[in-house]
Amino acid sequence: MAAVPDALGAVSALSALVCAVTAVLAWRHRRATPAATALAATMAGTTAWALTALAARSGIGTDAQALAALVGLAAVHTVCGGTHVLYRSVADPSYRVPRPHAAVFLVVCGSLLLAAALNPHELFFTDVHVEGDPPRVVGGLGPLFWVHTAWSYAVSACGLAPLLRARKRAPRVLRTQISFLLVGACLPTAGNVLSLTSPQWLGEGSAPVDLTPLFFVAAGLVDAAAILRGGLLQVVPVARAQVLETLADAVVVVDGGGRVVDVNPAGRDLVRRVHPHLPAELVGLPALDVLGHDVHGAVTGDLRRTVELLPGLHVDVRVTPLTDGRGRPLGHVVAAHDVSDAVRSAQRLHEQLGVIERLRAELQEESLRDPLTGLHNRRHLDTALVTALAQADGHGLPLSVLLLDVDRFKSVNDEHGHGTGDELLRALAGVLGREVRSGDTVARYGGEEFVVLLPGADPAGSLRRAEQLRAACARVSVPLPVPTGARGSGAPGYDADGTPERLHRTVSVGVATYPADGVDAASLLAAADRALYAAKAAGRDRVVAAGA
Numbered sequence: 001m002a003a004v005p006d007a008l009g010a011v012s013a014l015s016a017l018v019c020a021v022t023a024v025l026a027w028r029h030r031r032a033t034p035a036a037t038a039l040a041a042t043m044a045g046t047t048a049w050a051l052t053a054l055a056a057r058s059g060i061g062t063d064a065q066a067l068a069a070l071v072g073l074a075a076v077h078t079v080c081g082g083t084h085v086l087y088r089s090v091a092d093p094s095y096r097v098p099r100p101h102a103a104v105f106l107v108v109c110g111s112l113l114l115a116a117a118l119n120p121h122e123l124f125f126t127d128v129h130v131e132g133d134p135p136r137v138v139g140g141l142g143p144l145f146w147v148h149t150a151w152s153y154a155v156s157a158c159g160l161a162p163l164l165r166a167r168k169r170a171p172r173v174l175r176t177q178i179s180f181l182l183v184g185a186c187l188p189t190a191g192n193v194l195s196l197t198s199p200q201w202l203g204e205g206s207a208p209v210d211l212t213p214l215f216f217v218a219a220g221l222v223d224a225a226a227i228l229r230g231g232l233l234q235v236v237p238v239a240r241a242q243v244l245e246t247l248a249d250a251v252v253v254v255d256g257g258g259r260v261v262d263v264n265p266a267g268r269d270l271v272r273r274v275h276p277h278l279p280a281e282l283v284g285l286p287a288l289d290v291l292g293h294d295v296h297g298a299v300t301g302d303l304r305r306t307v308e309l310l311p312g313l314h315v316d317v318r319v320t321p322l323t324d325g326r327g328r329p330l331g332h333v334v335a336a337h338d339v340s341d342a343v344r345s346a347q348r349l350h351e352q353l354g355v356i357e358r359l360r361a362e363l364q365e366e367s368l369r370d371p372l373t374g375l376h377n378r379r380h381l382d383t384a385l386v387t388a389l390a391q392a393d394g395h396g397l398p399l400s401v402l403l404l405d406v407d408r409f410k411s412v413n414d415e416h417g418h419g420t421g422d423e424l425l426r427a428l429a430g431v432l433g434r435e436v437r438s439g440d441t442v443a444r445y446g447g448e449e450f451v452v453l454l455p456g457a458d459p460a461g462s463l464r465r466a467e468q469l470r471a472a473c474a475r476v477s478v479p480l481p482v483p484t485g486a487r488g489s490g491a492p493g494y495d496a497d498g499t500p501e502r503l504h505r506t507v508s509v510g511v512a513t514y515p516a517d518g519v520d521a522a523s524l525l526a527a528a529d530r531a532l533y534a535a536k537a538a539g540r541d542r543v544v545a546a547g548a
Helices: 007-027 034-056 062-091 099-118 143-169 172-197 212-228 265-274 287-300 340-367 378-395 409-416 418-435 459-474 521-537
Strands: 125-131 136-141 250-255 260-263 304-310 313-323 329-338 399-406 441-446 449-455 477-479 502-504 507-514 543-545
Touching: 007 034, 034 062, 062 099, 062 136, 062 143, 062 172, 099 143, 143 172, 172 212, 250 265, 250 287, 260 265, 260 287, 265 304, 265 313, 265 329, 287 304, 287 329, 313 340, 378 399, 378 441, 378 449, 378 521, 399 418, 399 459, 399 521, 409 418, 418 441, 418 449, 418 459, 418 477, 449 459, 459 507, 459 543, 507 521, 521 543
Parallel strands: 507 543
Antiparallel strands: 125 136, 250 260, 250 329, 304 313, 313 329, 399 449, 399 507, 441 449, 477 502
16 A cells, blocks of 8 residues: 555544544443444444545555445445434433334445445446546546435434434533534534535545545544543433423432532422522522532431421432442432421321320329329329338338328218218318428328328427328318208308308328338338327327337
């Protein structure tokens, strides 16, 4: 091969190299999106196209030049088909080439290549001859060549139209990617049009000079920049219109620099609700301004949290890091799911559990209370006495037990009815409850008997306390029932001066102290009971200590 490359040949070689590198870069992303495979095919076709242009200027034999021309035409069809699929795949990531379309494309392209090879009646090339030194095959362009050209541009244009429409509605990150593709498409097209319309402008005789490889240098650099710097094919949304746009969750995409590069409709609605002062276009704004401190904290720290954006508006924030094929960080996807209903349900459940707990505590307390007097009942007393004895034993302190009994209570029920008796018991219980100290325990022991536990009280102190309680109870009185129609002085239920009569009753008290009078609950209560009977026997309305 005679290798005497001129300046245009050098450019063709450079075009082939740049396009080949771009094809390799695109092929490495083929698993990320179908657009990568289409871009790789397009760049491979342009590599072959540039090489055929180089071969035509390298002094090869005339037969080889004819073969190179056919390879170049096949490369043109590959480029046009590849750009068509590339544009459609970027515009719609779910796009797949329909089999009928692929069949039509292959039949038409095959037919045109066959016509170029056979060139019947000079329909594809006209006046084909050899001239120059080294010899070059030159000729004019026949009608089928222009059919081939029109077909190639039509295939590319059918893919370009959806891409232009997609750019209008695409978010900024996709608009940038699409712009790269459009610039890359315009450069070689301009070169090809220039070559076809001005074949004589470089002074090459009657041979048309293909300037397209020159412009493919720039196109290859643009596409390479799109891959390496613009992020083309790194984050191509999969069926974005069907998935991201229709998600009920708010989605915000943040780049590595902390700026918003994409927001779905639900995300825009949520941001407008929380930050109505922000401008209409959210893309490009700092993520901190759009997300707020609470949500932005999930990006810079925790990857999941629940945040209250507004009173009553709770969202569950999840952050997913974005990386490229080499694991390098690209940004984050922030998804926010409205969990306000769940939070309100949880709050109601918590409140209901609180009510249930209060009711349970009240029921438990009521189970330990005497329903008539409101004092603790014997069930509670049994537990409290055992606990008090254990504490007294552990600290070496005394514990006194007072057992009180209402004197002549049976006569109250017999003479005035059980209602009056109940009223008297409630009045006495009220006095006992008010008179005991904090830490003391007072309980209804049964019938008309009451028990008071005095932790820390020695025999002398317990006698003083018992006397105070006895005196307080002696001052208690309750009104007697007045017969219907009775009024005034001397009437039943009234005394001589016309005042309603009241009922008074005293109490007798038995006192026992731990450990002198008993070392356990049963023995201590038995000692207090014996002292109580001694007080009754001594005339009632008095205090008697066990062992006295």
